[in-house]
Amino acid sequence: MCVVANPKITGGPVGGDNYRFDVTYTAKFDPAEINGTFTEFIRLRESDSGAPFGGGDDNLTAPNPVTFVATASTVGRHFGIILPTDVADTEIGHEEVYAEIWLRSSGNLDESVGPDCKAATASGDFNP
Numbered sequence: 001m002c003v004v005a006n007p008k009i010t011g012g013p014v015g016g017d018n019y020r021f022d023v024t025y026t027a028k029f030d031p032a033e034i035n036g037t038f039t040e041f042i043r044l045r046e047s048d049s050g051a052p053f054g055g056g057d058d059n060l061t062a063p064n065p066v067t068f069v070a071t072a073s074t075v076g077r078h079f080g081i082i083l084p085t086d087v088a089d090t091e092i093g094h095e096e097v098y099a100e101i102w103l104r105s106s107g108n109l110d111e112s113v114g115p116d117c118k119a120a121t122a123s124g125d126f127n128p
């Protein structure tokens with residue numbers, strides 16, 4: 001089974017009215033998975049754990065997934081996301097943005113089965 005290893009998120013302002021997030025990780029594959037096609041889903045969320053009024057974390061965006069081929073046992077992946085600053089700015093003060101990453105094999109056609117592997121980054125400290 002694949003592994004989403006070492007997921008990280010960085011980011012900063014771009015172009016005045018936009019904010020860029022960069023999600024990186026290492027995808028690790030079993031020998032039987034090499035040369036297989038995987039669909040990569042990324043979702044950005046803003047953590048509200050510990051916030052005064054609680055509630056669930058905000059979904060910032062879930063861009064269209066992309067596909068890639070597992071060309072080796074480890075594949076470095078990068079996914080860049082640009083959001084309008086007012087979308088990234090969800091609350092007073094800094095945002096605690098994290099990314100969720102799912103990988104699904106093209107051979108995984110059973111809709112009742114989840115992703116082949118997944119992980120989330122730690123929350124970064126951003127100030128859109």
Ligand SMILES: [Ca+2]
Nearest residue numbers: 046047048096
């Ligand atoms: Ca928050």
Ligand SMILES: [Ca+2]
Nearest residue numbers: 089091092093
């Ligand atoms: Ca803010």
